[in-house]
Amino acid sequence: MWNTVKAKVMGLKILHGFCNYCTQRHASVGVWVNRTPEKHRRCGQVPGKTRLFATRNYLSTEPPWRVLFFGTDDFAVESLKLLSASRDSNDRVVESLEVVILSNDVPVKKFADQSKLPVHIWPLGDLQGRFDVGVVVSFGCLLREGLINQFPCGILNVHPSLLPRWRGPAPVFHTIxxxxxxxxxSVMQIRPKR
Known part of the structure; x- marks a missing residue:
């Protein structure tokens, strides 16, 4: 299948078209890619001199983004405060902010209520098209592939340790x-099966 101008793959803005295989294979490189027909034997397409340019602008709409925040504890509240403040700042990185919690008696819920942020209780249903990016901080549940794929710009995880040391739950306790x-x-992008 052939992608046309401004195709979006893996959260990268593609300025020129390329075949699906080559887009998937080269979009994350972030450089001009000029593929001649002999380079496309695997996909069977003959693109001629079509070029692909990938930039790290994460989604064609660019900021501000619609953010869904997953969190529970006081450590998560600090990240949520910064995201919330960004809605009112001059740079406007965050357009809208909603929160997902595991239960009603967590610090993130208290802050969300004080800041009048919409709150959702885990597990979630279909979110397709409602959010651009997810942010996970001290959430304690694995996110399934179907949920991860509903965020066009991906999901970031804020983890309170220098990974790989103390990966998993309770990194602060282990550090102490x-x-x-x-x-x-550590801040990392969440991907299915990784």
Missing amino acids: LHGDTITGV
Whole structure:
């Protein structure tokens, strides 16, 4: 199948068309790709001199984004505060912000209520087209592939350790219990099966 101008793949804005195989294969590189017919033997397409340019603008709509935040504890509240403040700032990175929680008695719920943010209780239904990006901070549940794929710009996970050390639950407790003198925060993109 052939992609035309402004196709979107893997959260990258594609300025020129390319076949699906080559777009999937080369979009994340972020450079001009000039493929001649002999380079397309795998997909069987003959693009001639079609070019692909991928930029890190994450979605053709560009900011501000519609954000769905997944979180529970006080650590998550700090990230939620920054996202909430961005709605009212001059740069307007966040257009709308909604929150997903596991139960009603968590600090994120309290902050969301104070800030008049819409709150959803886990598990979620279909979100297709409602949000551009997800942010997960201290949520405690694995997100299934079908949910991850509903966010065109992907999902970011804020993790309170320098990965790979103390990956998984309770990284702050492990950092303290093991007497680590250096720690930090890792931000990563969530992908299905990774």
